[in-house]
Amino acid sequence: MKAHLQQLLDEALARLRDEGVLPDGVAAAAAVERARDARHGDFATNAALVLAKAAGLHPRELAERIVAALPESPRVAAVEIAGPGFINFRLAPEAWLEAVRAALAAGERWGHGTAGGGRRVQVEFVSANPTGPLHVGHGRGAAYGDSLANLLAAAGWRVHREYYVNDAGRQMDILAVSVWLRYLELCGEPVAFPDAGYQGDYVYDIAADLHRADGEAHRRPWAEVARELPPDAPAGDRERHMDALIARARELLGPEGWARVHRLGLEVMLDLIRRDLEAFGVRYDSWFSERSLVEDGAVGRAVERLRAAGHVYERDGALWFRASAFGDEKDRVLVRENGQPTYFASDVAYHLSKVERGFEHMIDVWGADHHGYVPRLRAALAALGIEPERLEVRLVQFAVLYRGGEKVQMSTRSGEFVTLRELREEVGTDAARFFYVLRSAEQHLDFDLDLAKARTADNPVYYVQYAHARVCSVMRQLAERGLAHDRERGLAALGRLTEPHEERLVRTLARWPEVVESAAAARAPHQVAHYLRELANDFHVYYGAVPFLVDDAALRDARLALILAVRQTIANGLALLGVSAPERM
RNA sequence: GCGCCCGUAGCUCAGCUGGAUAGAGCGUCGGCCUCCGGAGCCGAAGGUCAGAGGUUCGAAUCCUCUCGGGCGCGCCA
Structure with a gap:
């Protein structure tokens, strides 16, 4: 229109x-x-x-x-x-009524557009380190990233969802050590668990898996493990202590034993994360391994390309990228003094891989605390001759949970964070996903757990779902009265929808394709959530004011056509947000 | 200290590629159940868009500064 x-x-x-x-x-x-x-x-x-x-x-x-x-x-x-x-x-009034016809004809594709022009876009989101379970912060990134991907697909992009698995590096080594030490405890060794280790209960679970599968094959006397290690916190430096522990574990376990523990930790955690996300309605097209980049030489090639382009120099034994020449505030290390590439180096290789795999546009969804990282990545792309605009970074702010009006305290450090699984079990996937995208991503989110659980009109997700269920209920009523809906007769009689409530509802309905286009362009799923609330409100008002199941068959079918179009719109909108559209509640 | 984000009704937030009288939900107050699901609906009160300048025919929206809040400034990821 x-x-x-x-x-x-x-x-x-x-x-x-x-x-x-x-x-x-x-x-x-x-x-x-x-x-x-x-x-x-x-x-x-x-x-x-x-x-x-x-x-x-x-x-x-x-x-x-x-x-x-x-x-x-x-x-x-x-x-x-x-x-x-x-x-x-x-x-003209008839112009609006075309929306009813269009909604019923297009069905699940009603509202979808072609603005994306079939271009290939990759959306990378969550990408949490596989060193612990997903928590509620990751949940927001998951809800946002998945809804955004749905929206882009609806707007005519060819969308690829990817999870970047940080399976190389020190964090994974710490997980492996943590698992091994808990395993030694299970074997009966008097372990002093390191301050910098992962404290969570899930580490015991992995250790138990290891013990069940391999018996005591990886058991070593604690005295041997702890021999001459630099002191742990609070007396010493927890990070130095941990590094020494990692080296000791590698030495005592040997390459195969170490690889076994390392791999088991990774596999169990990834499996947990994958199942968590699936239960949350999130599925990826690919899981991309950081380690694969290192092993097949992609990181080395990326560094060489930067060097060949003349943007690299050596200082203090390390290899630096001249990021400051491309808008970053300082230069960045690519290869450490010890010969190990940095996380930044693999990230450059990773984004180069995205380009090489043919994605015309890349969207990275990150936690807001990583915002300082954006300029250096763009700088690297620019240095590689890739237009930095092809990378779009969307930052998602933190969510704070409230229960009983009180802030729920969380601390990753002590392992006392609320996991995504716990949130899901408490409020359900539908409410969690809807609440997560109710606010624009760049806003801090106050997540009211009590409200999310409430089965009242105050709860926006129930309010919207109820509108859908109510239409279904009307159709059941129709059947109970021995009547059937004649769509053609209804569409032919749309001109009889002249009540003010009908005009209002039809206009809101007709806006749906514009909402999809706008929300996709602005990367703003919350626009969909707000629109759905508005549409549901117009519907509930209409429902209260005008009877649908009237004796006049043509008028009745016209009204039913309208509310079926509303139902389709709500179903399509909720689908974009990963929320179910129940037939009864 | 430098950089990024945010500041809109009592609360939580839309509106921000500039547009006509700034919107919604909750909360508060007052109404509506012989009728398709009351998990609903109607009405009222409530604002110096943090503050000050500037650009413009026009600014919540763009620019500058100030104040307040968050985050980031590793050869960590």
Whole structure:
């Protein structure tokens, strides 16, 4: 609908250009938008205000010229000039009713668009280190990233979802050591668990798996493990102590034993994470291993490409990338003094791989605490001759849980964080996913657990789902009365939907394709959530004011066609957010 | 100290590629159940859009500064 008006406007502007009223090449700024106030009609354009200066005319004079140049359209009932020079369009009632027809005809694809043009976009999200269970912070990234991917697909992009697995590096070594030490405890060794180790209960579970599978094959006397280690905190340095422990574990277990423990930790954690996400409605197209980049030489090749391009130098025994030449605040180390590539080096290789795999656009969803990392990655892409705009980083702010009006305290350090699984078990996947995307991602989120669990109208997810269930209930009522819905008769009689509540509901319904396009363009799933609330509200009001199951069969079928279109819209919207649309509640 | 994000109704937040009288939910107060599910609906009160300048025909929206809050500034990931 909006596109139709935009086309009419463009034709009018083109005509004025031909007549010499407007200079060439200035029409781009003119836009058609929904009127906020019903008294301003349905749509409005600021074309005359924006172009008045270029035309050398007063805005209202230009507005008159534009209106005179507009082609006729059966969908437009009235065009008027208002205020400082706005042109307001009022649509013919039939124009709105097309939305009902379109919704029922398109079904699950109602609202989907082609703005993406079939371009390939990769959305990488969550990518939490497989060193512990997902917590509620990851949950927000999961809900946001998955909904965003759904939205982009609905907007005509070819979407690939990926999880980057940080399976190389020290964090994984710490997990392996933690598992091994808990295993030694199970064997009966008097272990002093290190301060920097992973404290969570899940580590015991992995250790128990190891003990069950391999018996005491990896048992070593504690005295031998602890011999001459630098002191742990609080007396010593916990990180130095941990590094020594890692080296000791490698030495005592040998390459095979160490690899076994390391791999088991990774596999168990990844499996846990994968199942957590699946239960949360999130599925990936691929899980990309950091270690694979190291092993197949991709990291080395990325570093060499930077070197060949002349953006690398040596200092203090390390290899540096000249990031400051590409907008970053300082240069960054690629290869450490000890010969090990940094996380940054593998991340450069990883993003290079994304480009090489043919993704025209890359979206990374990160926790907001990583924002300082964006400039260096963009710098690296620029240095590799890749337009940095192809990488889009979306930062997701933290979520704070509230229960009984009190903030739920969390601390990763002590292992006292609320896991995504616990959240899911407490409030359910539907409520969790809806609440997570109710706010724009860049806003801190206050997550009210009590409200998420509430089965009342205050709870927005129930409110929306209830509208869907209510339509289903009406259809059941229809059947109980021995009646059936005749869609064709209903569509033919749409013109009889003249109640104010019907006009309002139809207009909201007709906005859906615009909502999908806008939410995808703005990377803003919360727009979908807000729209659904509004649509549900219009529906509930209509429901309370106008009976659907009337004796007049044509009118009844027209009303049912309308509410079935509403049901389809709600189902499609909830699907984008990963929330179910129940038939009864 | 430097950088990024945020500051809109009592609370939680939309609106931010500039547009007409700043919106919603909750909460508060007052109403509505012989009727398709009351898990619903209607009404009222409630605002210096943190503050000050600037750009513009027009600023919650763009720019600058100040104040307040969060985050980041490793050869960690």
